[in-house]
Amino acid sequence: MNINKDIEKKIKLFPGELSDVARILLQELEAGRRSNASIEELIRDEIRELVLEEEVK
Template identity: 45%
Template sequence: MKTTKELDQKINEFPEHLSQLAKFLMKDIEGGNLSNSQIEDRIRQEIRETVLGEMNK
């Protein structure tokens, strides 16, 4: 599927940490392993950790 290839290409352009997170979340989304609420919570948690990490530098 062209869209999936384009998405994979964009994800691979992310910084390593974000790329890994995006791949992990995409796997869970595609597998139906997480509810929308759980996915949103993981994204919020990662954003929080990233922002706090940047603030502590």
């Protein structure tokens, strides 16, 4: 699908770990392994972790 190729290109531009997280989430969505609520929770947890790591620096 062209949409997925476009999304992959954009994901590659994300900095560091954010790119990895986005790729994993996209795979989870495509496979239907997680609910929207579960994915939202995972995103919040990852953002929280990234913010805490930045505060420690």
